[in-house]
Amino acid sequence: MANTLPDPHAAIVIDAGGVAPDGQLNAADGRSISRALGRSQRAARRRAFLLVLPLLLFIVITFVVPIGQMLARSVYNDGFSARMPAVGEWFAAHPVGTPPDEAAYAALVSDLAKSAADKSIGVVGTRINYDYPGTRSLFTSTGRKVDDLRPPFIETLPKVNAKWADPALWAVMREASRPLTPNFYLAAMDRTKNDAGKVVQVAPQQRVYLMLFLRTFILSLVITGLTFILGFPIAHLLATLPTRKANLLMVLVLLPFWTSLLVRTTAWIVLLQQQGVINDLLVWLGFLDNGSRLQMIYNRTGTLIAMTHVLLPFMILPLYSVMRSINPSYERAARSLGATSWTAFRRVYFPQTLPGLGAGALLVFILAVGYYITPALVGGSSGQLISNMIAVHMTETLNWSLAAALAALLLGGVLILYYVYDRLVGIDNLKLG
Amino acid sequence: MALPTYASPLERVWHWFYIALCTAILIFLIAPIIVVIPLSFNAEPFFTFTPKMLALDPDGFSMRWYDSLLTFGMAQPDYPRDSNWWLDVWHNSKWVRATKNSFIIGISATIVATILGTLAALGLSRPEMPFRRPIMAILLSPMIVPIIITATGVFFFYSNPCAIFATAGNPTPCGRLAGTYLGVILAHATLGIPFVIITVTATLVGFDRSLSRAAASLGANPRTTFFKVIMPLILPGVISGALFAFVTSFDEVVAVLFIAGPDQQTIPRQMWNGIREQISPQILAAATLLVLFSIALLTTVEMLRRRSERLRGVTPS
Numbered sequence: 001m002a003n004t005l006p007d008p009h010a011a012i013v014i015d016a017g018g019v020a021p022d023g024q025l026n027a028a029d030g031r032s033i034s035r036a037l038g039r040s041q042r043a044a045r046r047r048a049f050l051l052v053l054p055l056l057l058f059i060v061i062t063f064v065v066p067i068g069q070m071l072a073r074s075v076y077n078d079g080f081s082a083r084m085p086a087v088g089e090w091f092a093a094h095p096v097g098t099p100p101d102e103a104a105y106a107a108l109v110s111d112l113a114k115s116a117a118d119k120s121i122g123v124v125g126t127r128i129n130y131d132y133p134g135t136r137s138l139f140t141s142t143g144r145k146v147d148d149l150r151p152p153f154i155e156t157l158p159k160v161n162a163k164w165a166d167p168a169l170w171a172v173m174r175e176a177s178r179p180l181t182p183n184f185y186l187a188a189m190d191r192t193k194n195d196a197g198k199v200v201q202v203a204p205q206q207r208v209y210l211m212l213f214l215r216t217f218i219l220s221l222v223i224t225g226l227t228f229i230l231g232f233p234i235a236h237l238l239a240t241l242p243t244r245k246a247n248l249l250m251v252l253v254l255l256p257f258w259t260s261l262l263v264r265t266t267a268w269i270v271l272l273q274q275q276g277v278i279n280d281l282l283v284w285l286g287f288l289d290n291g292s293r294l295q296m297i298y299n300r301t302g303t304l305i306a307m308t309h310v311l312l313p314f315m316i317l318p319l320y321s322v323m324r325s326i327n328p329s330y331e332r333a334a335r336s337l338g339a340t341s342w343t344a345f346r347r348v349y350f351p352q353t354l355p356g357l358g359a360g361a362l363l364v365f366i367l368a369v370g371y372y373i374t375p376a377l378v379g380g381s382s383g384q385l386i387s388n389m390i391a392v393h394m395t396e397t398l399n400w401s402l403a404a405a406l407a408a409l410l411l412g413g414v415l416i417l418y419y420v421y422d423r424l425v426g427i428d429n430l431k432l433g
Numbered sequence: 434m435a436l437p438t439y440a441s442p443l444e445r446v447w448h449w450f451y452i453a454l455c456t457a458i459l460i461f462l463i464a465p466i467i468v469v470i471p472l473s474f475n476a477e478p479f480f481t482f483t484p485k486m487l488a489l490d491p492d493g494f495s496m497r498w499y500d501s502l503l504t505f506g507m508a509q510p511d512y513p514r515d516s517n518w519w520l521d522v523w524h525n526s527k528w529v530r531a532t533k534n535s536f537i538i539g540i541s542a543t544i545v546a547t548i549l550g551t552l553a554a555l556g557l558s559r560p561e562m563p564f565r566r567p568i569m570a571i572l573l574s575p576m577i578v579p580i581i582i583t584a585t586g587v588f589f590f591y592s593n594p595c596a597i598f599a600t601a602g603n604p605t606p607c608g609r610l611a612g613t614y615l616g617v618i619l620a621h622a623t624l625g626i627p628f629v630i631i632t633v634t635a636t637l638v639g640f641d642r643s644l645s646r647a648a649a650s651l652g653a654n655p656r657t658t659f660f661k662v663i664m665p666l667i668l669p670g671v672i673s674g675a676l677f678a679f680v681t682s683f684d685e686v687v688a689v690l691f692i693a694g695p696d697q698q699t700i701p702r703q704m705w706n707g708i709r710e711q712i713s714p715q716i717l718a719a720a721t722l723l724v725l726f727s728i729a730l731l732t733t734v735e736m737l738r739r740r741s742e743r744l745r746g747v748t749p750s
Contacts, residue, residue, distance in 0.1 A: 049563060055552065254735075277481060407582045
């Protein structure tokens with residue numbers, strides 16, 4: 001501002017508050033105007049933040065904390081360590097590879113006796129059972145007989161069950177004696193520690209999780225591709241039709257979007273099952289023999305068809321909103337300059353749809369990798385996704401730590417995609433209906 | 434989508450192929466929803482069209498599955514249909530109870546989500562809002578995080594909400610939210626909040642902030658400004674956000690599977706049982722009613738959208 005004419009606005013300020021002896025501009029109350037401005041801006045920020053604060057607290061308490069607490073289970077499981085302190089101490093005092101001596105067996109027996117007395121031996125056995133299948137009953141049955149055992153335990157305990165002398169069991173117990181463990185993440189990636197403590201792949205017939213992650217990834221990609229192939233023409237049609245007709249057809253897109261997911265899944269069961277409408281139709285038309293009805297549901301095909309249907313509106317809506325804003329004269333200009341309709345589409349129209357395509361594809365993919373209900377109902381065994389495996393460990397095998405580790409891996413992937421989506425599209429640009 | 438007059442024969446063929454393709458895709462979108470409606474009137478316990486139905490013989494159709502929706506779970510379904518019978522329906526019919534639960538949970542969750550979500554959207558739309566982007570990302574994340582992960586986390590947390598304060602060796606149990614209405618309502622409110630924020634923020638994009646300054650300069654306090662100036666203008670957005678939140682709760686099944694007790698069975702939960710266990714056209718009758726319900730909701734949202742655009746001075750499209 002130096003060596004120019006005095007700022008006309010400054011005159012107003014000077015009239016209002018005058019210039020302080022040090023040359024600083026002051027407000028009417030005599031205080032520095034820059035500080036007054038700062039104060040009012042801070043107040044405005046505080047007011048805006050206070051409006052958001054209740055919801056932020058609500059989401060943190062009902063959503064962020066529960067998920068964090070659940071994820072903590074993926075590395076922390078005290079099912080064994082909290083109830084078997086003596087044998088834990090023995091492991092801490094002796095390095096990996098030390099064969100268990102009489103002291104170790106005595107510690108084990110005293111822990112088993114205590115754990116059996118307070119009826120927590122089932123929990124202990126379950127924890128070991130995750131890493132050494134078939135040992136839950138070993139713990140519970142030994143717990144019933146443990147009071148009758150006499151030293152030397154190193155000889156009497158294996159007589160109850162020979163497995164107690166198995167070095168593999170001791171290795172598993174050593175791992176479980178520390179509550180903090182990476183083992184559930186290893187298990188979630190089909191890996192395990194061998195007796196020497198090295199990370200190795202599990203036996204080929206036990207490798208399920210990597211295959212499931214891969215299947216989830218590939219199926220989601222295929223579904224994203226299918227929704228693109230099916231959604232693009234519809235979005236284009238809706239965007240180029242006269243408004244009145246487009247609105248009428250839009251109902252056909254929005255109605256499935258607003259209809260309950262379970263209704264849509266039920267409808268696909270009705271249509272696709274072997275005694276269902278589509279098979280009936282194909283038999284009636286003579287394409288199929290009554291004996292060779294197609295198996296289109298309770299397998300991967302069912303998951304694919306039903307999920308494509310469910311997610312199609314999430315592709316159509318962002319594509320549509322981008323296509324509506326494309327100026328048709330660009331394509332006409334291309335045609336008038338001699339482009340064929342295919343060239344005009346490929347070089348002029350299609351590139352302009354890319355923001356909508358990116359938004360739709362990312363959204364469909366993010367939603368698809370986390371899908372649960374539809375695969376659970378129509379997927380059979382070959383159409384299950386990783387979410388279904390998390391549910392199995394939550395409700396059937398009760399291996400909650402493994403469920404949490406699988407959930408953490410899935411969540412990590414989804415959050416990366418969410419970050420990309422937010423960067424490229426902006427999550428608040430999401431359009432709903 | 435008219436064909437230009439200079440189109441070549443190949444383009445004409447392509448054009449008709451394109452129309453046929455679009456028709457096929459639209460049929461794919463809508464057919465599953467249309468098909469369940471006639472099948473719900475099936476006189477037989479099948480999921481397919483019987484020859485009688487195809488011949489439009491009235492004997493092939495019946496209301497028996499709608500009737501069984503009412504009587505399913507009743508103590509004495511065969512009694513004469515007097516006031517006691519209807520009382521039995523009201524208290525014991527599983528679908529009626531599920532409907533009551535769906536509405537109790539849905540409406541409560543919607544109220545929580547709408548109030549908190551609208552306030553937050555007002556704050557987030559102010560230019561002075563600090564950390565806008567990361568906060569927005571957190572608030573919208575319940576929509577993106579796979580539902581099975583949310584349900585799992587909520588299941589552990591609601592089983593013993595105080596466990597996060599517990600130290601080793603001192604678990605401090607303090608009641609349960611799992612298996613209570615409050616627990617399901619809070620979980621559903623969390624899931625519905627992103628939809629409220631998105632719709633209200635979208636309405637606020639077109640909001641002229643000088644209106645609230647004008648109100649303030651005329652002497653209105655913030656409360657009056659909010660209820661007399663801001664609220665009427667953003668109301669369509671708030672209502673459609675509330676409808677989205679309600680539908681989210683009304684359609685939600687995974688969180689209910691994990692945290693609801695036998696008292697909080699909702700319609701989707703009842704359908705889930707039906708699809709997995711005794712699959713019968715009863716499910717189709719329920720599905721048909723739900724389709725009618727979603728048509729009503731869709732119409733409401735569409736009317737609100739047009740009203741909102743009219744208020745903003747845009748011609749409704």
